[in-house]
Amino acid sequence: MSLSRLSGTLFIRLAILVVLAVLASQAFTLWLTAQQKSELLARQLYAQVLDTLADYEGVLEPLPVSQREAFLKNNNIPGIPRLLPLSATPPHDSPAPNVAKPLAQWLTEAVGEPVNVYFARGERRELWIKVPMLDSHYWLVMPMRRYLPPALLPTLQAAGLMALLSVLAAFALAWRTTRPLSHLAAAARDLESGRTPPTVPVQGPREVREVIERFNTMAQALDKAASERRLMLAGLSHDLRTPLTRLKLAVELQDEQAEKEGMLSDIDEMSRIVGQFIDFARSEEMRPQTPLALGELIDNVLDKFRRDGMGIDGECSDATINGDALSLQRLLSNLLENARRYGVAPFSVGLQHDATHCTLRVHDSGSGIAPHLQQAALTPFERLAAHRGSDGGSGLGLSIVTRIVTQHGGTLHFDFPPDGGFSVVISLPLAA
Structure with missing residues (x-):
């Protein structure tokens, strides 16, 4: 500090x-x-x-x-x-x-x-x-020998000793007063980053104890509300998949007609939207983070998209981070899906690292997101006007990415490289 x-x-x-x-x-x-x-x-x-x-x-x-x-x-x-x-x-x-x-x-x-x-x-x-x-x-x-004041040295020594003891007591008092507030600030940072903080010990002066008690109650209420929202969203998404599957099967069994391909495409889009709802609900859950090789994970995701016909150049260094493999796979998949849906080929993915952080860059050759729309693009259910109602998206892809980056202690920003195109740049801390 x-x-x-x-x-x-x-x-x-x-x-x-x-x-x-x-x-x-x-x-x-x-x-x-x-x-x-x-x-x-x-x-x-x-x-x-x-x-x-x-x-x-x-x-x-x-x-x-x-x-x-x-x-x-x-x-x-x-x-x-x-x-x-x-x-x-x-x-x-x-x-x-x-x-x-x-x-x-x-x-x-x-x-x-x-x-x-x-x-x-x-x-x-x-x-x-x-x-x-x-x-x-x-x-x-x-x-004047009897009436001259005695030497001040003993008095000053006693006063200095008392001042030293008082200063030590002052530091101890200040530490005991501010330590609960430090715990509260750390818990607030956890809550801000999307993690459920542990219960803050109730200690300190009466006013501080009251604030901590209210914070614990608020955190528990928020966690309960988030759990209920996740459960409702996941249940709704799951219930929607069953009739969608039946509807797709019924359409496929029909005789060939002009509307069949369009109906199947609409059903697939609806299924993808339902899948994004489920991913958004799951992204709120804090899963255990363990050391993992990020370069190897990226290669696996790139192989999957290449098998689907997407041409991607990849150059990844070896970097080990503490993270959740499933969440990071979802993060990269969303970025690549956005690049394929809204960007322009060729596409590339790069991973570099220094002594403390690694940098993941997903690049396409399109015009990207205009600076005045970038903040809106990160907001849940907020879709850019150019694609509103025309692409079958739900406006959750980048919101899921942002939440996963925050849960892993990283940062995200958009970049327009000098040689053209558009990049999403994510910085994550390396494992200690």
């Missing part, structure tokens, strides 16, 4: 839809988790900043202003929250973590003036916050 056809299947579309939904939900979950984690860390940092400021204010307030800076320098211990005088050098303004922005906003609201937050990247990651205290401003340095 080509990539374009595969991409258009319901299975792929369902799988892609579920995969995209899973990936979108995973991405949204990761983003939401990161946002909530950042907000939680920012609130914890904000609470510690307020507690630290309150502690330092309680310690510095009793001290004289001259002693406060010395006290702060003595307590400048890296790694713990500490207060520094403004004379200390702040870090360069660099991109701060996500917790810095909400922290600055909350502190601004708490102290009633803009609060600047700087982030120091280095051996120790710290926030430098310029805050007012005791009618002055100080640097509050907060270590």
